[in-house]
Amino acid sequence: MSSIPDQPGVTSGAATPPASGPTVTPVTPVSEGKTGAPDDKLPDGVLSGSGEPGANDLDAQWPAGRDPIRLLDARWLRLPRQPLLRHLLFGAVTAVGFYLLTSSLSAFNNFRIGEIALYTIALAGLSLLTGTNGQISLGQGAFMAVGAYTLGVLMTHTHWPLAVDVLAAIVLSGALGVVVGMPATRLKGPYLAGMTLILALALPRIADKYTVFFGGDQGLTVTAPTPPGTIDPQRWLTWIQLAGAIIVLILLANLTHSRFGRSFRAVRDDEIAAGLSGIHVARTKVLAFTVAASCAGLAGAFLGLSIGVVNTGEFSLSLSIYLLAGMVLGGAGSMLGAWWGAIVIVFMPGWSNSIANSFNLGSAVAANLSLVIFGLVLIVVIMVVPMGIQGGIGWLAQRALSLIRGVGQPRGSRAPPDISTTPDITTGGG
Numbered sequence: 001m002s003s004i005p006d007q008p009g010v011t012s013g014a015a016t017p018p019a020s021g022p023t024v025t026p027v028t029p030v031s032e033g034k035t036g037a038p039d040d041k042l043p044d045g046v047l048s049g050s051g052e053p054g055a056n057d058l059d060a061q062w063p064a065g066r067d068p069i070r071l072l073d074a075r076w077l078r079l080p081r082q083p084l085l086r087h088l089l090f091g092a093v094t095a096v097g098f099y100l101l102t103s104s105l106s107a108f109n110n111f112r113i114g115e116i117a118l119y120t121i122a123l124a125g126l127s128l129l130t131g132t133n134g135q136i137s138l139g140q141g142a143f144m145a146v147g148a149y150t151l152g153v154l155m156t157h158t159h160w161p162l163a164v165d166v167l168a169a170i171v172l173s174g175a176l177g178v179v180v181g182m183p184a185t186r187l188k189g190p191y192l193a194g195m196t197l198i199l200a201l202a203l204p205r206i207a208d209k210y211t212v213f214f215g216g217d218q219g220l221t222v223t224a225p226t227p228p229g230t231i232d233p234q235r236w237l238t239w240i241q242l243a244g245a246i247i248v249l250i251l252l253a254n255l256t257h258s259r260f261g262r263s264f265r266a267v268r269d270d271e272i273a274a275g276l277s278g279i280h281v282a283r284t285k286v287l288a289f290t291v292a293a294s295c296a297g298l299a300g301a302f303l304g305l306s307i308g309v310v311n312t313g314e315f316s317l318s319l320s321i322y323l324l325a326g327m328v329l330g331g332a333g334s335m336l337g338a339w340w341g342a343i344v345i346v347f348m349p350g351w352s353n354s355i356a357n358s359f360n361l362g363s364a365v366a367a368n369l370s371l372v373i374f375g376l377v378l379i380v381v382i383m384v385v386p387m388g389i390q391g392g393i394g395w396l397a398q399r400a401l402s403l404i405r406g407v408g409q410p411r412g413s414r415a416p417p418d419i420s421t422t423p424d425i426t427t428g429g430g
Contacts, residue, residue: 083253083254083257084254087249087250087253087254088250090250091246091247091249091250094246095242095243095246098113098242099239101113102235102238102239102242103235107232107234107235110232110234110235110238111234111238111306112346112347113238113242114234114237114238114241114242114302114306115303115306115342115346116339116342116343116346117238117241117242117244117245117302117342118241118244118245118299118302118303118306119299119323119326119341119342119345119346120245120249120338120339120341120342121244121245121248121295121296121298121299121302121338122140122144122295122296122299122300122323123323123326123327123330123337123338123341123342123345124245124248124249124252124295124335124338125140125248125252125291125292125293125294125295125296125299126140126292126295126296126323126324126327127327127330127331127332127333127334127335127337127338128252128255128256128264128288128291128292128295128333129288129289129291129292130324130327130332130333131327131331131332131333131334132256132261132264132265132268132288132333133264133265133267133268133284133285133288134267134268134269135184135192135285135288135289136189136190136192136193136196136324137192137193137196137289137292137324138193138196138197138200138317138320138321138324139180139196139197139199139200139320140292140296140320140323140324141200141296141315141316141317141319141320141323142196142199142200142202142203142204142315142320143173143176143177143292143293143296143297143300144296144297144299144300144303144315144319145203145204145207145300145312145314145315146169146172146173146176146203146293146296146297146300147169147170147172147173147296147297147298147299147300147301147304148169148300148301148303148304148310148314148315149207149214149220149300149310150165150168150169150172150173150297150301151165151166151168151169151222151300151301151304151305151310152214152215152219152220152221152222152304152310153213153214153220154168154169155220155221155222155223156220156221162225165301166298166301169297169298169300169301170294170297170298170301171294171297172297173293173294173296173297173298173300174290174291174293174294174297176293177289177290177291177292177293177294178286178289178290178293180195180196180199180289180293181285181286181287181288181289181290181293182282182286183195184196184285184286184289185281185282185285185286196320197317197320200317200320201317203315204312204315204316207311207312208312215310215311217311217312217313218311219309219310219311219312219313220309220310220311221308221309222304222305222307222308222309222310223308224237224305224308225237225240225305237305237306240302240305241302241305241306244298244302248295248298249335249338252291252295252335253335255291256335260284260287263279263284264284264288266279267279267281267284267285300315318371322345322374323345325341325374325375325378326341326342326344326345327341328341328378328381328382328388329341329344329377329378329381329388329389330342330344330388330389330390331387331388331389331390331391332387332388334387334388334390334391336390337388337389337390337391340388340389340390341388341389344374344377348370348373348374348377349370351370351373352366352369352370352373353366353369353370355369355373356369
């Protein structure tokens with residue numbers, strides 16, 4: 001029998017008394033770069049070179065932090081943390097996708113894509129004003145008219161470059177937004193909507209009164225830009241409109257993620273609390289109106305270039321109502337939701353005409369059928385997905401991802417609930 005060498009303070013052959021104090025449990029070393037996960041291997045067949053799942057995957061348990069779905073999310077689907085880089089990445093992917101799409105479409109379909117782009121610009125500005133800042137506006141169509149007529153007047157009476165004309169349309173529409181936004185700081189709800197409604201009704205009448213300068217019912221002729229080389233003119237104009245839409249969405253997305261966006265949301269939620277926290281409420285509201293009006297001015301200039309003429313018939317009150325309803329359909333406060341609202345606005349008249357022709361409806365019914373269908377779609381969307389189409393898509397995506405993670409996670413691998421945050425049902429405590 002081997003003997004144990006004597007140690008200082010320990011009698012040979014005697015049992016060692018238990019040490020006083022708390023018992024220390026040895027800790028399993030963790031590999032560098034892993035957060036609390038033991039240095040185990042994944043179950044056989046999981047993320048291996050064969051790609052075939054193992055036979056005992058359902059009975060195995062994933063080591064902590066080694067869920068393959070989370071590994072893929074962390075390593076391959078990680079986006080830049082900086083909002084500007086993330087939005088630029090989305091913008092680049094969107095631009096490439098639209099370039100490939102428009103290169104294979106006809107001139108008419110490219111015209112439709114261009115309309116979607118310009119309405120997206122107007123809806124994005126309105127979404128910022130109403131969804132993010134909480135100010136209801138029925139005058140977005142009037143700001144579009146200002147931008148379109150500014151472009152038409154400059155093209156008729158001057159020979160400036162197109163970029164200068166478009167920039168002037170943006171600036172003048174934004175200046176009108178400042179003028180309208182200052183009295184709007186003291187109005188809320190239906191009173192604010194009524195003031196902007198008067199604006200949508202009054203501005204077209206000004207163009208009808210001063211026919212010499214604004215062209216009257218005939219309007220002003222607008223010339224589309226000349227494309228370089230052998231590029232199709234309609235495709236070139238569509239590219240310009242898409243570029244403007246992508247740039248505007250990138251700028252607005254960064255604005256909503258900045259301190260100005262936080263101020264917008266704070267004023268929307270509670271003006272008194274926002275004022276007490278140091279936010280200038282009136283200045284924030286005026287800024288939101290200015291941004292929305294500038295976006296509408298750019299959209300109006302693009303609309304004038306798209307249809308080739310600027311007249312009051314294109315900027316009636318129904319346009320402002322369509323824009324407000326399209327913003328709600330896509331998702332108030334969502335920049336991506338502006339695309340869905342624009343798609344509905346562009347394609348709704350064609351859908352209503354097809355329905356009217358299918359049921360042999362009269363011309364009077366067919367003229368108002370699009371408004372009826374638009375209202376029905378709006379009611380259904382609000383009841384089913386109150387956050388709009390984009391909000392519903394986000395909810396479905398989250399549900400699908402949770403289901404995928406639930407399928408990929410074996411039985412018995414879920415962590416037990418944290419008893420420190422679980423209510424005590426025996427005593428009623430929380």
